[in-house]
Amino acid sequence: MRSTDNAVAQWHAQNQLRQSPAWKLLQGAPWAAAFLRAEFTATKQRVPLEEFHADLADFMKELREENLSLNESWQASHYADSWVRSQFLARPMADGKFFYEPTASTARVLAFMDTLTGQRTNLNSSRLSTLLTSIETLSFQSDPNPESRIAALEAEIAERQNEIEALRNGESPAVLSADSAVAATRSVLDLAASLPADFKRMRDGVDLMLHTIRQEIMESSVTKGVAVGQVLAGDKALRGTAEGETFEGFTEFLNDPIQQARFRQSINEVLERDFTDQLSSEERANLASLLREMRREAADVHAIYGRLSESLHAYVQSAEFRESVLLRRSIHAAEQAVAKATLGSRTAVVEPLLYSPTFETLAGLGIFNPADHVPPPKLAAPPELSDADIHRTPVTPAPDMPTLHAAVERTKVTRNGRATLADVYASLPPELHHINTIRGLILAARASTNTMDSTGTQTLTFTQIDGTARTARIPLFTFTKDSAS
Numbered sequence: 419m420r421s422t423d424n425a426v427a428q429w430h431a432q433n434q435l436r437q438s439p440a441w442k443l444l445q446g447a448p449w450a451a452a453f454l455r456a457e458f459t460a461t462k463q464r465v466p467l468e469e470f471h472a473d474l475a476d477f478m479k480e481l482r483e484e485n486l487s488l489n490e491s492w493q494a495s496h497y498a499d500s501w502v503r504s505q506f507l508a509r510p511m512a513d514g515k516f517f518y519e520p521t522a523s524t525a526r527v528l529a530f531m532d533t534l535t536g537q538r539t540n541l542n543s544s545r546l547s548t549l550l551t552s553i554e555t556l557s558f559q560s561d562p563n564p565e566s567r568i569a570a571l572e573a574e575i576a577e578r579q580n581e582i583e584a585l586r587n588g589e590s591p592a593v594l595s596a597d598s599a600v601a602a603t604r605s606v607l608d609l610a611a612s613l614p615a616d617f618k619r620m621r622d623g624v625d626l627m628l629h630t631i632r633q634e635i636m637e638s639s640v641t642k643g644v645a646v647g648q649v650l651a652g653d654k655a656l657r658g659t660a661e662g663e664t665f666e667g668f669t670e671f672l673n674d675p676i677q678q679a680r681f682r683q684s685i686n687e688v689l690e691r692d693f694t695d696q697l698s699s700e701e702r703a704n705l706a707s708l709l710r711e712m713r714r715e716a717a718d719v720h721a722i723y724g725r726l727s728e729s730l731h732a733y734v735q736s737a738e739f740r741e742s743v744l745l746r747r748s749i750h751a752a753e754q755a756v757a758k759a760t761l762g763s764r765t766a767v768v769e770p771l772l773y774s775p776t777f778e779t780l781a782g783l784g785i786f787n788p789a790d791h792v793p794p795p796k797l798a799a800p801p802e803l804s805d806a807d808i809h810r811t812p813v814t815p816a817p818d819m820p821t822l823h824a825a826v827e828r829t830k831v832t833r834n835g836r837a838t839l840a841d842v843y844a845s846l847p848p849e850l851h852h853i854n855t856i857r858g859l860i861l862a863a864r865a866s867t868n869t870m871d872s873t874g875t876q877t878l879t880f881t882q883i884d885g886t887a888r889t890a891r892i893p894l895f896t897f898t899k900d901s902a903s
Contacts, residue, residue: 838894
């Protein structure tokens with residue numbers, strides 16, 4: 419390798435970085451990054467759409483009071499939409515509601531800015547102890563010699579026995595000081611802070627693979643039967659990345675209830691210690707919700723894997739996949755038959771010109787199947803219909819308004835100038851006792867100055883089309899002699 423190869427590779431990587439959303443966020447307005455840092459924390463990776471817009475509107479009001487130049491025609495929703503288009507934020511839907519969450523690149527940028535503006539250092543005894551434990555575990559698990567591994571386990575057992583004896587004899591080992599315990603807790607939170615970005619990158623990778631495979635299957639832009647192989651190859655490559663290894667390790671952790679119980683118990687015990695009073699409320703909340711947030715991130719990746727599985731299942735059940743399987747079997751049988759046949763050398767009638775533009779293969783010409791050229795049978799003659807076959811659907815007749823007005827006037831005369839709607843309805847013939855007659859009487863009462871008592875009701879019985887009787891309860895309308903009907 420030349421000495422400049424690494425520099426050239428780094429140069430290309432730098433050019434890609436300058437085109438990425440992460441670089442654009444760092445080069446953008448400082449207030450945008452400040453708001454995203456305040457809005458999204460380790461315990462709040464998703465914010466409902468309405469809450470996000472309200473918080474951004476309040477923040478923009480503060481900025482305008484400090485005479486910061488902002489686009490006056492833009493509201494909070496416009497800035498949020500632009501951040502989604504710039505891939506600073508994602509806007510997924512969960513439980514029928516839209517949420518905002520930082521993308522993988524934004525999460526890494528926010529974590530990077532926290533390290534630059536933070537006052538504490540990550541280099542402490544707890545971090546070095548974690549490093550020592552990790553390298554010892556790696557050395558032990560990668561050792562192929564069983565004898566040396568047994569010796570290491572026996573040495574660890576002896577060390578634990580000595581600690582047990584010291585505790586029984588009253589020789590309590592030194593307990594971590596409050597400052598060291600706080601530093602160790604923050605080291606754990608720093609280690610956990612990188613997990614959401616890894617999960618988001620894993621989720622985005624699976625989502626992109628799902629979108630690509632769906633598009634290729636729907637557009638038939640790949641050879642039949644190749645899509646499944648592409649999915650498996652893409653999934654293998656994705657799981658081989660650092661994010662994929664993180665997801666695989668955490669999936670194994672989620673499938674082990676013993677480890678989860680130990681993890682919860684340890685967190686609860688740490689939160690009960692006195693030194694946690696030196697932690698901020700946000701740090702204590704992050705520690706308490708650590709397992710829940712990781713489970714939620716892993717559930718998102720599993721959900722996308724579920725949609726990928728559904729797409730592959732639908733493709734395998736499709737006719738195209740079955741045809742590709744039959745075609746591959748036929749080609750394999752033909753290859754075996756040709757291999758077993760004892761055929762002598764043959765000379766072509768016309769020597770093919772493989773470079774000729776008019777050359778076509780047998781696959782392009784297709785195989786002639788006489789069954790494909792058999793004319794279809796004639797269609798059956800349409801049935802003959804007569805007037806007796808035509809049936810009209812019965813409907814409720816419209817209200818006969820002249821008859822109803824006449825009944826109102828007639829009933830008022832017989833009732834000494836005052837008649838209720840029920841009196842008018844009772845005076846009508848049985849063929850008019852339907853729902854539209856009741857509607858017509860109500861319209862006639864409302865169109866005049868007749869009185870209505872909303873506290874009183876009256877009951878009317880009407881007949882439906884199928885002959886069943888129904889009951890209608892309406893307000894108490896009274897027709898008076900001096901009102902217009």
